[in-house]
Amino acid sequence: MPRHADASGEVKPDAPSSTLEALRRPSVPRRRSIFAIPAPVKQLFNRFPLAMYDANELPLSAPRSRELLRLYVFADGGGDGLEVVSFNPSCLKYQAYLRFRNIQFRVVSSSNHASPSGSLPFLLPKSAGTSGDSQSLDPIPGNKLAKWADGQESKFEEPSDPRSDAYMALVDHSIRRAWLYALYLTSNFRSVIWPLYILPTSSNSLVRWSIGYDLRKAAEAELLKFSPTIDADLLYLEARDAFESLDGILGSDTWFFGAKEPGLLDAAVFAYTNFLLDPNYGSGWTDDWLVGALEGRDGLRRHREQIREQYFVVS
Amino acid sequence: MSLEVHVWGSAFDLPSIDPECLATVCLLNSFMRSEVQWKLIPNFDLSFSPNRTFPVLVDGDQKIAGYDRVLRHLRNRDMLLEPAGPAPELDPSVVSAFLRSQGQQLLDLSLYVSSENYYESTRSAYTKLLPLHINYFLPLSLRASAKARTQHLGLSSLDLDAEEPSDSRKPATNTAIPPPTQTAAQAGKVQKSITSFLRKSPHVDHIRLDSLATSFFDVLEELLAKDYFGMTNEGTRPVDCLLFGYLALMLYPDVPHKWLGDAIRRRYPRIKEHVEHLRRYFLSDLPTPPWSPAPSRGLTAPLYDLGHIVKSSIQISKPSSQAWVGMALLVGCLAFRSGAGRSPAVNYIFPAR
Known part of the structure; x- marks a missing residue:
């Protein structure tokens, strides 16, 4: 703050102070940040997107039809049949469990990289018609499969001991x-x-x-x-x-x-x-x-x- | 011939701070044949043990480490006087696997991972057991391994030392970007207040902790109710020692954040009753086990410990030590390069224009 020293050597503050005056002003206009987008640019960008392209097609390896549940496991080959047996204990555990519960699914031979959680197995639910809500289409990780199977309508008495x-x-x-x-x-x-x-x-x-x-x-x-x-x-x-x-x-x-x-x-x-x-x-x-x-x-x-x-x- | 049993020392008014050592103390004190001479020695020097754990049984030249191995050894030598009668319906190996896989997790969370409990209770308990130089790194490494064991549970908010709550369950998309009108200082203030809130709130992740404890105790309570442990048979059995080892360390330690002990006290009266019964039996009814002082350490011990400290601290601070090595290499390379420009030998190979 600039200060004036008079002949006696005393130091006096500036009077009246400009900052105090500014504070007393009835309304302070909102300060704009220097990072704020200038109005003309904002208007221009509000017009975007000018055109929307269709979503890219799914890769060829992606499941085309989702009428059947798909269980992703470590296995030699996959298929609808009952002949595929996973060689990974945690995958086979759930593969066998879903079979016990008489739930129809297709086994897909896969690797960790396919899994959203980074580990196999996981189950991809079937789509419930065209307008299925996205929640029911989320993959189910292995550790929630038992609970998920409980929610399915199948007459199954889980032995409780x-x-x-x-x-x-x-x-x-x-x-x-x-x-x-x-x-x-x-x-x-x-x-x-x-x-x-x-x-x-x-x-x-x-x-x-x-x-x-x-x-x-x-x-x-x-x-x-x-x-x-x-x-x-x-x-x-x-x-x-x-x-x-x-x-x-x-x-x-x-x-x-x-x-x-x-x-x-x-x-x-x-x-x-x-x-x-x-x-x-x-x-x-x-x-x-x-x-x-x-x-x-x-x-x-x-x-x-x-x-x-x-x-x-x-x- | 006298047997020596080396265990972790006493803490929380219990004979040992470690569940397996506590189980061993109870086992020897209640089932050892009276003609066998034995003594308990509180120890902390892990290099004494063949597999770096306690308890260690010293029988002549043999050193046997771990509760299971000690139990097997004593049975083979026919030193235990086990109650006769029908075997319990539940195999002891099932109980020990159940306690070690699920009970250990709960103990880890309660005594080591939770910052409040660790700093207020567990660390001070170790301070009483360990000499200064070992106290510097050993509890830290025990805590690190407890964190590693419970990492998959995603309860990192218990550990307030974590630099950022690395929640593996968090979705990849970052929706927590502060709105643009907020300045950096304000954002910092918000983060700080959340951290301080976590520090104050003892109920962080309470629901998940509770469901973990429930899934463990529900099974245990039902197993006790249906008498699968064979409690109604003659007296206690070796498997009760292991049960007491784990449950006593859940129930009795006076920690600031008592969710685990409270869960037992409030909702599982049968478990509480059983642990109290075992405590009376093991720690009051039986004579005090023959403790002897820790073995004296030779003159070379400090030198040995120094090497040990350096080795262990390198093990603990692995990432940062790697960073230091990398930094040193980088500096070395830069120094070499800058020096190389002036070195005559290099100038000879690449003559200046």
């Missing part, structure tokens, strides 16, 4: 971790995972190598979340105990907990046993310690055969 959740933890915790170790961190990675997951994604060996590296790292990180070191023996013992107690609780029943229809736990167990008991995936198991954990579990073998015969058509 409190033990089911506890046994599910056994599958998701003990068996899954042993699975991660056995398939990603042993020589099985090269013989089973490589041909199933990595070869179809790219023909470039550098890309393949990078994806393979990422997968192994991810599996390792997942295992290290629960313990600071990876104890393969303990993982194996836990998996063996898990299969033993699953086999024990199944007993001579057809389905878990003596239910009339198979439920989510049946699907989850089948998702692992189906893969473990099939020696033909990839170029075969080179390290079969996890397969050995199923040794003598005849109940689980019978359970797997039952589901394959009743809900899948496999040669």
Whole structure:
């Protein structure tokens, strides 16, 4: 602020101050930001768009007709038939579960890149006529599929047993971790995972190598979340105990907990046993310690055969 | 021959701060045969353990780490006096998988991820257990692993240290751009007030936390109600130790944000009753376990710890250390380039015009 010093050396403020005057003014015109669009330019742009083109056509690989539900999974080939069985446990779990619920769907062989959430499986609902609301057309991610299936009109009694959740933890915790170790961190990675997951994604060996590296790292990180070191023996013992107690609780029943229809736990167990008991995936198991954990579990073998015969058509 | 059992030290008025160690203390104290000599040693040096976890059982030359392995070892040596009678209907491996997959998540969220609880309770509990130099990094790395375990739940708002709430559930389109009339200073003020609101509000993400706790406790309550654990049989069983280990750390710690303990107290009387029964049995009725002081550390220990600190802090601050290495390389390259122009050798190869 400019100040005047008089002869005595005293400093006096400017009087009257121009800022004070400005504040006293009855109405202050609204200040325009320098970033505001000038009026003529704004008027010009208000005329846009001058013309609207039609939306681009969907790519050729996009589903043309959506009369049928489409379940995107990791699988060899896809189709309407019942012969496609996913080789990924979390995909197969829901594939089997939807079959149990007698829901008609088409299996689409896909990869993570197709999924809105970045992971498979997901279900693309069928369009409800031409004027279906967009909400009902959103893809349903895997973890919401069970809830979604509950909302469908189908006469299905989900077997409810409190033990089911506890046994599910056994599958998701003990068996899954042993699975991660056995398939990603042993020589099985090269013989089973490589041909199933990595070869179809790219023909470039550098890309393949990078994806393979990422997968192994991810599996390792997942295992290290629960313990600071990876104890393969303990993982194996836990998996063996898990299969033993699953086999024990199944007993001579057809389905878990003596239910009339198979439920989510049946699907989850089948998702692992189906893969473990099939020696033909990839170029075969080179390290079969996890397969050995199923040794003598005849109940689980019978359970797997039952589901394959009743809900899948496999040669 | 005497057995040594090394565990994490005591906290929250419980014998150990770690669920598996707490379970081990209860296991040994209630089921060990009386002729077996054993002692408990509070420990914090993870390098002592073969797989960097506690509990560790030292039996002669053998070191056995982890609750499961300790239990197996003691059974193989026939050192446990387990109650006879019919086996419980629910397999112990099912209970332990259920507790470890779902109970552990809840404990992680309650004691480690939630900033309030971690800073007010958990960290000070560790401060009492650890010497200064280890206290500097160990609780941090435990918290980091708890965050990694619960990352997929999308409850990052509990953790107020996160620089930006990285919500994975957020749609990709950014609809939160402030309107153009708002100046940058105003926008900053709004953000600050939201953060302070989060700091004040103890009920962030309460609904999701609640549904997580409900899905765990509902199952447990029903399993208890239908007696799948075999409670009505003779006394307690080894599986009760693990159950107590996890549930006691949910119920008893006096943390500022008690959503987990309150959930049990308010809605699951049967679980609360059972945990209190187990607490009376394990911690009051039984004689106090034979604690001995932590092993003395040799003269070389500080030197060893220094190496350990450096190693661990590099592990913790991985991204930033990578950034530093990158920066150093960049600076090195620039220095080399600027120096190279004047270097006679290079001038010889590329003669100046």
